[in-house]
Amino acid sequence: MASSVAQKRLFHEYKNLSTNPPEGITAGPISEDDMFHWEALIQGPEETPFEGGVFAAELKFPRDYPLSPPTMKFIGGGVWHPNVYPNGTVCISILHPPGDDPNHYEHASERWSPIQSVEKILISVMSMLAEPNDESPANVEAAKMWRERRPEYEQKVRDEVKKGLGL
Amino acid sequence: MDQSFELPDSTDWLETPLSLLAPFESSLRCQVCKDFFDNPVITSCSHTFCSLCIRRCLSTEGKCPACRSSDQELKLRRNWAMQELVDAFKLARPSVLDLARRENVRLAREKEDIEEPTQKKRKVNRVEEEEVQVPEINSQGRRTRSQVSINSSAQERTVPRVVPEIIEDSQDDEEYLPENGLVACPICFRKMKEEAVFPHLNIHQQEEEAPKETPTKAGSFGSSKGISQRGLTLPSKQPERLPAINYSILKDNSLRKKLRDLGIPDWGQKQLLQRRHTEWMNLWNANCDSKHPKSKRILLQELDIWERTQGGHATAPSRFTTSNNVMRKDFDTNEWSSNHDDDFKRLIANARKKSEAQVRSTIPGASPSSSRQKESQPQQDTGLPVNGAHVEFSADTDPNFVINLSG
């Protein structure tokens, strides 16, 4: 009981993700001394230009987690994607609390709720990589390219993927 | 953080032969806190959560976390059946898990045996046959530990001869089946069919409980006496529930007074007062759902934990929320200091840095450090950057804001 609800819950999630990790996902706190700061690796989904890539992201959890969602930001090589801000911040409905709706298209059911989890977030992000949401892009340039010059977009993504792996 | 390194979780079952118990256990856990249900309550949309968890959710959002339909705290109803289920499972869990883990070890050993050359196996078999000749073993029924260790290699094969006496529901012709289908009881090492293990374990459980009372874990919630407590008699004096307050119509001072009347800290800005009151209300009302309500003193301690992790004292990432532990009688000083050695060192380093910065900033000439001073400023003077109340401190806050809010 000594630690806060949030810490305990995050520890549960950490254990769960370690013992039973979903395919292509590795996640855990950078240091167990600070359970509110995680780092995650996700694999690029297959049959997309992101295939073969590994993307690192940091997750920061609020003190009142799981009441409020964490934020997620890709680090290292940028992810060229309509729903990822140029600075790496991920814009996806599951990371938004139902209260505010910065993007009108989102259904309340897709958004954050305390029963969601890190695992679900990361899986959602993986499927976001595969299927960008064009309606309210976070990276307008990328969205434009995705819409109008798909081959160029895919080539750029592939290059980024290689760069991210140091090749 | 003093996280226990053994945090029971549903994934504990995954590596055992009882992996199907993992989903079973997760269904006994609250989806919000991922812990076993503590004072489970059911919402009007028929979802079950810990009383405290759902109250916290409802007080921030007013919606059920599972299906997002609106709900009110007043409509929450206790779910006694779930509480009993959880209590009973918590009681049985350690022994079942232990059994499953031993089974794992046994299976691994068996696999090794199979991989060994057949010659050796034959030899073992012969030993076993000899073993069986010894009349004592059969008559004894229960094998002593020394015997087990002496015959360690042959042990598994000989024991089945003893089994018939124990298995109540086994057929005669099954007794002489090869030992593969049999499982050793973790407590008395008797071999029996897998289905018979659980009823058999219950016998041990009862034996154990009889002299020692219930083996309640220190950390677990007081109601884990479980089955024996089925009576569910409510405590004679049920604490009164706290009503919700419409904070917007209350002035700063009247809210402060209200907090004082409730016996909880009344310092801080209105924002903090509100949040503290909400937390207290949630703690209190959740406690009202309990079969064995905690004393106000314990609730106050819980509020104190909240204060340090999310409330007014939550400045830096706080993992020093354990002063309750320090006060305990059986507190292990050495372990504590070794566990927290790094923390202490870091704290000392931080304190040094801070005092250095402060000293330097008082000397006008020391300009390089003043920028650092500036950065650390908000943290120092408000002490509240994490609780959201810092806006009131920022210099550019419109003074009308406070007036508007209270007016």
Added chain:
Amino acid sequence: MTDEEPSLNIPSLLTLAVVSYFVLRWFFNRDESSAGGSRGRGRGNVVDPAQVEQIAQMFPQLNTRDIMWDLQRNGGSVAATTERVLTGRGLETPPPSFQPPVAIPPTNIPLAQTATPVQKADAQDLISRYNLSAKAESPATESEPEKPSKSSWSQNKEERQRILQKRRDDMILAARRKMMQKSQGNV
């Protein structure tokens, strides 16, 4: 006089220290706020998240997007927006094209501060980020057979940390090897 001096000296020095501390603090705060203010007004399209938060706290029923839209249009005046809501005019719905200029923290509770600053490096590849260059250069065949253990959990804190790190490294290196093979195959 001479024996009075030390006793005078310490309190006066202390006072001086305290006073100068507060003066400096005030000075920097003022500096900061005025700078922030002029920035907000100057660029016009930057909305201070703190202001949005402030209003969102006062009127939780409001949509942050609406708040940002209103704040942006009235030049970042909290008072004006508050006034507007209080008089019952309500906030206008922003046009769909409106992009919130700042990423708003979802609630009034700011994110947890981090004790351990990560090595900050943008646009850095994963190999250098996790110091894997040595492992990455080593012949791919040699580290091939080891399979990352699927389920791994230890009772020991350091051990857990190590396992996690290993899983991470394995994942990156495996991806890198695969990518290298693929690109070689293409050539």
